[in-house]
Amino acid sequence: MEIHYSDRIDPEELGEQVERELNPSGRGGGGKSHKGEGFGGEHRSDNKARRIAEETKGNSKELALAKQKVVERIQLILKGETNPSLHKGIRNYFEWVRYGLLAIGDKESEKEIMDDKDLDIKYIKGKGAGGQNVNKTATTASIRHNPTMFFLKNKKGTVQFLNKEAGKEIMYGRLVTHIREWKKVVGSQNQKEVLRNMLEEAVKGRPMEGREADVLKDIQKRLETGRNLH
Known part of the structure; x- marks a missing residue:
């Protein structure tokens, strides 16, 4: 599915950036090394730092991919909206997301997703x-x-x-x-703010006519404050 009005997140680039910030010298240890010092401690430190960097890179990729999928889903719903002056579809979607985030992790509640x-x-x-x-x-x-x-x-x-x-x-x-x-x-972020921000990210560059911009801004405010979307 090709979406033209939003930049895609590059998980590879994001992961590499995190690794560079955590390990700018390309090594895990800092300062001078001395021959025979630590009985291999420096080597273990290098391995540990490299492992942490790889895990962080992997987590960053997963997060970037999750964001990409969420944004693309929002954009798909926006694209399929029959009445942009109301955006009933996006309201229904975010109401469902709100419930789903509450229900996930509870076996009984999950059934209602x-x-x-x-x-x-x-x-x-x-x-x-x-x-x-x-x-x-x-x-x-x-x-x-x-x-x-x-x-x-x-x-x-x-x-x-x-x-x-x-x-x-x-x-x-x-x-x-x-x-x-x-x-x-x-x-661990504020859920309301994240919902608002993801909608804002999804509509970047979207051409809008008439009341659509005002309607989407109102929905963003309702997401941020936790108010009913309908």
Whole structure:
């Protein structure tokens, strides 16, 4: 998916920058080394510093990728908005994110991350090579989660119900993964501020007409203050 109005985060560059800041000399130890001093302590110190730098680099990459996925999801929802003067879709998305961040980690609450009322489920005929229908009956389950716009088709079997249930399991996994990406982005920061900042990041460079800019600013304020989005 190509999004033209927002710069993409480069996780490799971010990781290298962190490593340079932690280890500017390319070594783990500081000061002069003396032959035979420490019985290999300097070598162990070098290894420890290198390991810390590598772990930090890896964590930075994961964080950068999580931010990228979150921003792209927001941009996809903005792009699919049918009425930019209201932005109902982005409001629904962030309400869902708010709940998901509260629910994640609790087995019972996590089940509510995917509510059946948020799913648009249809059955379509499976298609083969060249787009030809290969099934006489509509057995492929087409599932869309409206708040996030995640979409999938499941056509492994020939029974509607089984395809639907298997598809719902796959969808649930995607939603949990997305909330975990949000969880990584929030980290130990103020959640309200992070939600606001991620929306702000996603709309950078977005051409807007009419009331859209004012509506998005209002949504950002509501995210920052924790107010209802509708």
